[in-house]
Amino acid sequence: MGRSLVKWLLWGLIVLVHLHGHRGCFEEERMGLLEIKEEFVRSTPNETIQESIKYFLPSGVCHLSGGHILPSWVDDHKSECCEWERVTCNSTTGHVTHLSLHNIWEFDIESDFYFYYPFYFEDMVWFLNVSLFESFKELRSLDLSFNAIGGWIEHKGSESLLRLNKLESLDLDCNIFNRSIIHSLRLLTSLKSLNLSYNALEGSLPTKELSVFEDLEILDLRNNWLNGSETVQGRDIEKP
Numbered sequence: 001m002g003r004s005l006v007k008w009l010l011w012g013l014i015v016l017v018h019l020h021g022h023r024g025c026f027e028e029e030r031m032g033l034l035e036i037k038e039e040f041v042r043s044t045p046n047e048t049i050q051e052s053i054k055y056f057l058p059s060g061v062c063h064l065s066g067g068h069i070l071p072s073w074v075d076d077h078k079s080e081c082c083e084w085e086r087v088t089c090n091s092t093t094g095h096v097t098h099l100s101l102h103n104i105w106e107f108d109i110e111s112d113f114y115f116y117y118p119f120y121f122e123d124m125v126w127f128l129n130v131s132l133f134e135s136f137k138e139l140r141s142l143d144l145s146f147n148a149i150g151g152w153i154e155h156k157g158s159e160s161l162l163r164l165n166k167l168e169s170l171d172l173d174c175n176i177f178n179r180s181i182i183h184s185l186r187l188l189t190s191l192k193s194l195n196l197s198y199n200a201l202e203g204s205l206p207t208k209e210l211s212v213f214e215d216l217e218i219l220d221l222r223n224n225w226l227n228g229s230e231t232v233q234g235r236d237i238e239k240p
Helices: 002-020 027-042 047-056 112-116 119-124 158-163 180-187
Strands: 087-089 096-100 126-128 141-143 149-152 169-171 193-195 202-204 218-220 225-227
Touching (some): 149 180
Parallel strands (some): 126 149, 202 225
Antiparallel strands (some): 087 096
16 A cells, blocks of 8 residues: 555656656756856957957947856856756756857848858957856757857867757858868757858858758858859758
């Protein structure tokens, strides 16, 4: 009788969790988010670079201070990371599934100078430690657009991407990646959408490198310096 009661209580707990969803983000992912924030804070352009950017963008920059970056991301156990700005979690499992880190420094991207990117942002190029995303094994969508990223930190790049084996959408629009980025992304074979527009890709269209993305449905290569075919393995692509 006692064992049967325990069994039914366990089943009831499982059903309750399923119906009401997971409460509270995972500690590993919470800490991972805080480390990502620190990475962006460390990479905030210095005052000299900020002034040069303001020269080219007369309307200025809204928040170009490390203290204003992702203000809801705080190291407080009472703060629920699934409720932080730019973070979306699965309501049942509690795992982070979407990260929107677009334009962290909040440039005025409505300016006409947007279309001359990346020329005006070469002085603030930095390299991202992509291993910071290893904690997010359920990540489906990652937006890193418009952050002046020039590539991954050496030895902390490609292999770390192996853990993101459920990533379906990656937006790297408006950064300063060269064509080597495509080779480093080869491990993300689950990708369905890849945006590399407004970057610094040069030369012939990397058809061979792109052929590993068998599930790719959307590929945007506009506003780079590429030449070549308009189609990759039967998939239409967008390019200048």
